[in-house]
Amino acid sequence: MDNMEAKLVEKSTFLWTYPEREVIKHVSGDKVIFQCKLADELEHDKLIVEVWTDITGRYHGHEMHLKDGVYQYEIKCNNTGFFKATFRWRHNEHNYWHWLYGPDEKDFAEIHVDPAYIDESIVYNAFIRFFGQRKIGKSGKPKFGHSGTFDDLKYRLDNLKKMGVKILYLNPIHPIGELYRNYNPHDQFPAYMQPGSPYSIRDYKAIDPESAIDRDHSQGPHASLSDPMKEFKELIKEAHKRGIKVYMDLVFNHTSHDFVLQRLHPEWFLYKEDIKSLKAPYIYPEDLKKGKPWGDARFTMCPFDHGYWWEDAAQLNWNYRIPDGENAAPKNPTIKEMYTYFKSIPKYWIKHMGIDGFRCDVAYRVPLDFWRECIYESREFAKKEHPKNGSITGDVVFIAESYVDDIRELLEAGFTAVYGDFSNKLYTVETLKGYLDYMYNISGKFFPENSRFFIFPECHDFIRNTKKLLGQLSHDQVLSERANKSRWVITATVPGIPMIFNGFEKLEWQPINLFSYSSIDWESDRDLKKYIIKVNTIRNKHKALQKGKYVYVNTNQGITSTSQLFTFLRILEEEGKKREIILVCVNMDIYNKANMVQIYLNEDSGIDFSKKYVLNDLLNNKKYVREGKEISIILEPGESHIFQVIQ
Template sequence: MIVRLLILLLPFLLSCSVSKYTTGIKTMVELKGEWKFKIDPDDVGLSQFWYSSNFDRSDWASVEVPDFWDRYSNFSSYDGIAWYYKSFEIERIDKRKKYAIFFGGVDDDCGVWLNGEFVGEHRGYSDEFYFDVTKFLKQGLNELVVMVIDHGGPGGIYKPVAIVEYSEIEDLLKGEFYYKNARKSEEWVKDAIIYEIFPRAFSEKGTFKEIEREIPRLKELGVNVIWLMPIHPIGEVKRKGTLGSPYSVKDYYGINPEYGTAEDFKSLVKTAHENGIKVIIDLVINHTAWDNKLIIEHPEWYVKNDKNEIISPNSDWTDVADLNYDNPELRKYMIEMMKYWVKEFDIDGYRCDVAELVPIDFWNEVRKELDKIKPVMMLAEGSLPEQHLEAFDLTYSWNVYDALARIIRNGHLPSVLDNVLESEKYKFPKGSLRLRFNENHDKPRAVKFFGEDGALVSAFIVNTIPGVPLIYNGQEYGDTTNLSLFEKQVMSRDSVSKRGMKFYSFYKKLFNFRKNSLALRRGEMIKAKTLNDDKVYAFWRKYKDETVLSIANLSTWGVTTKLQIDEVLKKKIKNGKVKFYDVFEDKIGEAKVEDFVNFKLEPFTFKLISVF
């Protein structure tokens, strides 16, 4: 289930100070309290200039910011576009100073205007972000307009907004967790190449036995961790579709009989382990199916409305009932259940669905208990920096996915990705591992979304920047099958078509090189400059004596570009030549420096080169 259907828990996020954890920043105006608000279901706001200074907003509602608009009267189920307006006073402008507008978080995307002038846009709900407004800010009255685009679930300006005075960009980016260290993960977690499996869609029979038969192939492909989407019985009451969502769990201790038996599952885990592959399973504990026995046995464990009726987490998730983690007995039950699967089936961890909707102190307690049994992987379907401190090894980097979408689909500059990675560096604890992907069960098939070449180049990027890569079942064949959560659809294993062979060969070469490359798994990322930085994205990954170059054309234009001879490359030059291994060409070569640094790249093509 998609993490964007977000928080409504974590009230501290709504009140934290912008400048609490930064230096060199002075808050000029905190823009909290009353704002004007209007929804735009027909998307007419831009054409009607709702952002202009003299626009009539007399019919706009008054609302409180920060907050999700789902909490405003009459907007609890609205998804789409909405506009916010706020006027404020600045007593004095010092022309020697720099000023920015700082947003703690907007769900999901937004555009910002100040005094009728477009300031900038931001994509992705989970990030703090800022815009320099030095040239737009006025002494006296100022008018701020924000257009918010919500793609589903809660929407709005849900964290603080402020006008700040700053000296350095880094001051704006540093958050509380920049000064802390992430928990130390196991080496196999850092080395993971995760393959997500939807058992129902993985084969015609959709069983554990069918997955077990594929373990040798997955090993050969280079996969070393498999994540099984929920394996439990699926609820029937209020079921969506014919077969229901696996995220509607009927019995936490049971196994979906369509997949097989407990012995079948144990056999799958054993075979995976014998092939050097770890197994994690999906954990769905924010909510249950309506026919889960806990509703009858422990109705006090659920969230209820003012009529004492158990409710769903939101208006869209009608097939599930919301759990209330204020109840200590519920917490005990869930911890024992999680320990059961590790002890009895020897699984290696959990992918935790909508982890942000379950209190972080619960996850911290869980992790301590699981660590007493064996080292595990804990993957949060969330993006909160604090999740890395104690409970989780990995969080979802929706930010990188959104950046790649902007670059590949909308023609934005590759520097968008730099901005995202830089912001991540300053917001997350040191050593945080992020899950990188260009496709998963919550997102469209990469080939459909990015196009065939775009799917390959985006996969190339997510597998070569720092982080842990994910691949969704069928992605290795360039599959375009839309795998519904609620119906029976089977992934394609088209290994003989031109596309199928190209994609499979790409992933096999990339994954197996990565498994043997400490530079890609552990190395520092150092940006490399080219003559075409507006189209080409190039960087080094360096670990001890190993150096790897990733270079990709992220534009629709073919380019002949030249790599700048920087300090990294200088150390590899001997007698004016460079020795290299071209991963996708599978060849070792030696070239004069002037030849080596010239690259001809067709649109959305790339090279991965080990320099030695």
């Protein structure tokens, strides 16, 4: 190495690179363009510059080409999984490579490649107990022993397919713990008749028998003799036949107090004499000599999160984010064994049922290094088990519940998507725009590039959309239709993975009865299914709504709590194809007409304003010829335009 070269290496020959030492997200079929710029003083005509990556299956150096002062190389992501990349260069007369950070993998950038279907998918969340619950008799009340089952869901799979659903997500379907089981004191059933929360899990590798009653007698005439695992397998098989993937819920922050392994592994839990106290001291194993109840399931501490106690659950001791106590909590001496057990759970369902993905409850309270291991191992395991396990693609996806905690860290740990507080931002244009600017890295660099979000107007954790927006008027059918129509158009057309919750299409307004039985009135004339089918068909047909760039469009109403129109563009430019532009206008005001509201397009829209253009409303097939940057919009309360811009 000559003196000039040595000095340049010392001052850093790499001026910038893409990607840097960070995580970027892609899906299979995407092209990754690697770029780097080196110091001008180098003899570029004598340099060999490579991107060093395993994205093609094994580590290999790919020679980059100099264009406009920047070295570039393009690789198509044909495989899903986790890959790494860095840069290196050498003089063509020397064998010594100069690395960006060094040849150690821990310093490389990470590239996470997820299955392409995730951008194209609409999710339906079925809470089995409520989805199939039947109202019996003139009273309209549920009858004992008539909880919703897998067969009820199987019966409605064709309806879900018509709605454009490609992923079926199930809340927990496992046996529920009995110790400190929670109940609804205002329920029509007494406490001892209520099943409790499915998030208080007694056995992760078993099925709740109530969900698996053989209602269609596929296993013979005696429903009581049915095998719960066979019933679940039948549901998955029928869903897969229709091209619908099935996701399960993983609840790893806590178990039920009487968890099946609690006696065998008491050290996996935390113990206090007051199990709902942040001040009470932790009990240690050696305190047994003093008569303290370490290891007693009745004294397993409850989880405490965001100001709430979950008294029907027992906090697992992950040696991570432990709730406060008068003293320090004891360390879990068999944490590695606990990691191994919990990593085995998704593998179990992948192997035996061909499960396609997992939504991970309270993911931010479980160690990130556990998630990295669990996700990586599960994805590799799923590829090996496919197709003998009956899965559709051999890929498995993990989605994290997060709200506001550790979103970036969870995405970097390997989650395909996270979900936060989108549902609670659907009140006004002001709150929604601010949140989307945050989600999409518009107002700052908060998340890895191309991060994905799981979005929905309502779920089991939040009040119903109609109740949220209408309060005491949530029973009003006209207003409920406006509320759900407007919020579904937004959810289905902004970037993200949109989800329909259990009964949203039936304008359900009663709160989710997490601890007892409830039902959906499928025969009610309160029904948005046809409208949702229309919106979902538009989304499934137009790739710009699946993966196009999001650009907010300003109006003369400004961005305030009283603004009516939420307006934005989705723009997709693909090599060799004509640019696709979709303009979405939603009147978020469900009481008042938006009359002659001006929207202001600009050069970011991709429209050539020197020419006329056509706005083709995909919701009603009406066409409007326009010119210029300003457009006047008229929309009835809660209504929308989804314009395809044709030029």
